[in-house]
Amino acid sequence: MTNHTAAVTGAPAAQQPEWPDPDALRAVADDLSGRPALVRAEDCDRLREQLAAVARGEALLLQGGDCAETLAEAGPATTSGKYRTLALMAAVISEAADLPVVRLGRIAGQFAKPRSSGTETRDGVELPSYRGDMVNGPAFTAADRTPDPDRLRQVYRASADTLAQLGELSVQGGEFWTSHEALVLEYERALTRETPAGRYALSGHLLWIGERTRQLDGAHVEFASQVRNPVAVKLGPTSTTDDALRLIDRLDPDREPGRLTFISRMGARAVRDTLPDLVAKVAASGAEVVWICDPMHGNTVSSPSGHKTRRLDDVLDEIRGFLEVHRSLGTHPGGVHLELTGDHVTECVGGTYEIRPEDLPTRYETTCDPRLNLGQALDVAFELAAMYAVSPLAARGTSWATA
Numbered sequence: 527m528t529n530h531t532a533a534v535t536g537a538p539a540a541q542q543p544e545w546p547d548p549d550a551l552r553a554v555a556d557d558l559s560g561r562p563a564l565v566r567a568e569d570c571d572r573l574r575e576q577l578a579a580v581a582r583g584e585a586l587l588l589q590g591g592d593c594a595e596t597l598a599e600a601g602p603a604t605t606s607g608k609y610r611t612l613a614l615m616a617a618v619i620s621e622a623a624d625l626p627v628v629r630l631g632r633i634a635g636q637f638a639k640p641r642s643s644g645t646e647t648r649d650g651v652e653l654p655s656y657r658g659d660m661v662n663g664p665a666f667t668a669a670d671r672t673p674d675p676d677r678l679r680q681v682y683r684a685s686a687d688t689l690a691q692l693g694e695l696s697v698q699g700g701e702f703w704t705s706h707e708a709l710v711l712e713y714e715r716a717l718t719r720e721t722p723a724g725r726y727a728l729s730g731h732l733l734w735i736g737e738r739t740r741q742l743d744g745a746h747v748e749f750a751s752q753v754r755n756p757v758a759v760k761l762g763p764t765s766t767t768d769d770a771l772r773l774i775d776r777l778d779p780d781r782e783p784g785r786l787t788f789i790s791r792m793g794a795r796a797v798r799d800t801l802p803d804l805v806a807k808v809a810a811s812g813a814e815v816v817w818i819c820d821p822m823h824g825n826t827v828s829s830p831s832g833h834k835t836r837r838l839d840d841v842l843d844e845i846r847g848f849l850e851v852h853r854s855l856g857t858h859p860g861g862v863h864l865e866l867t868g869d870h871v872t873e874c875v876g877g878t879y880e881i882r883p884e885d886l887p888t889r890y891e892t893t894c895d896p897r898l899n900l901g902q903a904l905d906v907a908f909e910l911a912a913m914y915a916v917s918p919l920a921a922r923g924t925s926w927a928t929a
């Protein structure tokens with residue numbers, strides 16, 4: 527595993543690109559820091575209040591979108607596809623659970639990827655790994671794979687366009703918030719603003735720290751500790767209770783409900799063993815965090831054709847395990863975090879309109895991880911509706927879609 531490490535503020539920053547021209551990077555960062563923020567601090571506060579309701583068990587959180595947004599695909603069609611998918615899912619779940627559902631896109635900024643390996647080798651040629659359109663391009667050429675700081679400006683513009691469209695889409699349909707992994711620190715710092723209410727990272731409403739960058743003494747945790755936004759941290763199967771408690775101390779020292787979300791991504795096989803102790807110790811500490819389940823990243827497998835994929839059955843089983851753990855401890859299973867699209871892609875296997883392993887090449891379009899397509903996303907929504915249903919009638923009403 528290669529972790530490029532760059533000291534940005536003193537604390538080591540994992541998973542940073544190796545920018546070939548630091549002066550060009552600085553010039554772009556300076557340019558972005560003089561441009562308008564992408565979101566408003568008041569809206570980050572409003573999302574924090576809504577997440578506080580999730581933490582109290584009075585609402586649910588649905589977070590979803592691409593693994594990696596791309597500049598080529600960003601635009602009205604993909605944005606409305608993702609928006610409508612999340613809106614439909616939220617409506618189905620809300621109706622059954624009789625709880626409001628907070629809708630949070632992995633969108634308008636989800637352009638940077640941490641990678642298991644810093645390089646990729648094909649036919650004896652080694653090039654830097656694709657790290658998301660914020661950094662480099664997906665084609666296996668030296669030109670595309672060389673990190674280019676102008677991409678920071680391009681994803682800023684694309685995110686601004688997406689936010690404008692989301693604003694129009696949610697006039698009628700209610701509030702919709704944006705989130706992405708806070709990975710490339712030059713981008714995040716350039717869009718951080720001092721406001722009368724304090725310092726906010728205004729590239730998105732909620733930012734999360736990934737499984738590969740959640741080191742307690744690392745630059746990502748330090749960055750998140752310095753902004754007022756609601757923040758989230760992914761917790762994978764190697765997370766210890768000490769990690770979780772120390773993250774709470776670093777990121778939520780004032781124990782502010784809605785400030786901190788833990789995104790459990792244990793894998794279907796591990797979740798029932800690894801999650802109970804974490805949830806129990808966090809609850810015993812008195813911290814009021816939101817817990818949600820990412821049933822994608824612990825369930826990635828390779829298909830016989832060599833495609834990275836996920837089985838819908840594993841996704842559903844991890845969600846089931848997550849709910850079982852919370853229900854046995856009397857804590858609130860706050861919702862889910864999914865990689866999905868509104869398109870009919872063939873990236874994950876299973877579902878009511880079944881995608882078989884041999885179907886994967888038909889429409890495999892992701893540049894990073896496999897996403898649920900529209901039908902699979904709705905399958906998950908109906909399963910969630912049944913799991914959260916407050917009455918047998920609500921559960922029966924949804925069972926047709928899950929048979």
Ligand SMILES: O=C[C@H](O)[C@H](O)COP(=O)(O)O
Nearest residue numbers: 593639640641642643894895
């Ligand atoms: O989206 C998450 C990570 O970037 C991704 O799972 C890493 O994938 P890799 O193991 O192919 O680098």
Ligand SMILES: C=C(OP(=O)(O)O)C(=O)O
Nearest residue numbers: 593736737738760791823
């Ligand atoms: C990189 C991701 O996940 P994780 O940090 O959980 O591996 C992701 O959400 O795309």
Ligand SMILES: [Mn+2]
Nearest residue numbers: 593865894895
């Ligand atoms: Mn991913």
